[in-house]
Amino acid sequence: MMHGREKSDTAIVAVKPTNKAVPTAAEPVEPRAGAKGNARQQSTLRTQGRDRVAQALECVRQVARQRKKERFTALLHHISIDCLRMAFFALKRDAASGVDGLTWPTYEADLDRNLTDLHERVHRGAYRALPSRRTYIPKADGKQRPLAVAALEDKIVQRATAAVLNAIYEEDFLGFSYGFRPKRGQHNALDALVVGITSRRVNFIFDADVASFFDSVSKDWLVRFVEHRIGDPRIIRLIQKWLKAGVLENGVVTVSEKGTGQGSVITPRTQKVTWAVDRRSTASKGRSRSATDRRASWRGDRVPNDNFVIGDQDFFHEELHDTLAL
Secondary structure, three states: OOOOOOOOOOOOOOOOOOOOOOOOOOOOOOOOOOOOOOHHHHHHHHHHHHHHHHHHHHHHHHHHHHOOOOOEOOOHHHOOHHHHHHHHHHOOOOOOOOOOOOOHHHHHOOHHHHHHHHHHHHHHOOOOOOOEEEEEEEOOOOOEEEEEEOOHHHHHHHHHHHHHHHHHHOOOOOOOOOOOOOOOOHHHHHHHHHHHHHHOOOOEEEEEEOOOHHHHOEHHHHHHHHOOOEOOHHHHHHHHHHHHOOEEEOOEEEOOOEOOOOOOOOHHHHHHHHHHHHHHHHHOOOOOHHHHHHHHOOOEOOOOOOEEEEEEOOOOOHHHHHHHOO
């Protein structure tokens, strides 16, 4: 049977008829019901949306690659409904809810309307970030690690914004940087470290961890570092809204003067920018290109943003001291 346009074909399944079936016009088997809803159409729309977002961000990526000092002054339009939809489906379905109590399945039930409303609020400046819900998870040393669980819509907008920022900063990050980057991680950093140690002459290995980096980073400096490349005041205001939203714990909302909520979607990207810009500026002062390249093969931040490893022939070399002076 042929169906009209935009409709799914009825699913077909082969079923063995009964042994004593009498040949008739109607087969004595029960047909399987067709696919419910418009799942195939929704999948097509999502694919088309991803393609549009990818094409738009590729243009941003090319400009960032070609113009290393370019400040991007018009970025908010890239946070489109398609971009928000991609961000929504990239979230974990069973993730804990924030202070709004809103879950992924509940939001998906009326997704188109919800995303349209969210998109309008973001673009007219009416979007308001909610406080993050404080929770704790155990650490290996027996202590508790504080996490900040953002509200669902905050997660969506943060992930969409991070996608736009990635298009720019992925062209800026140095090759030995691995933490919180697409298709990179601490295992890749360890592999690069092994190659560097085994293929070069290394006498000293320095492993450092910046204590309480998430809790002590300056919010003002974080924004100033982002502004090196981001000149769109609307994107800056979004980041500032998340920084000022605070944390809800025991019914009380607190807003600290420094630090960011560990566990938020946008936190790794903004802190990565702060950490990377600082290292780039340090590496560019009084250092030859050959010296930078010489270390790039085995130096990297193995674990997120606050841990890094440096390998060198001479631990007391002046250039290595410049690297440590962060």
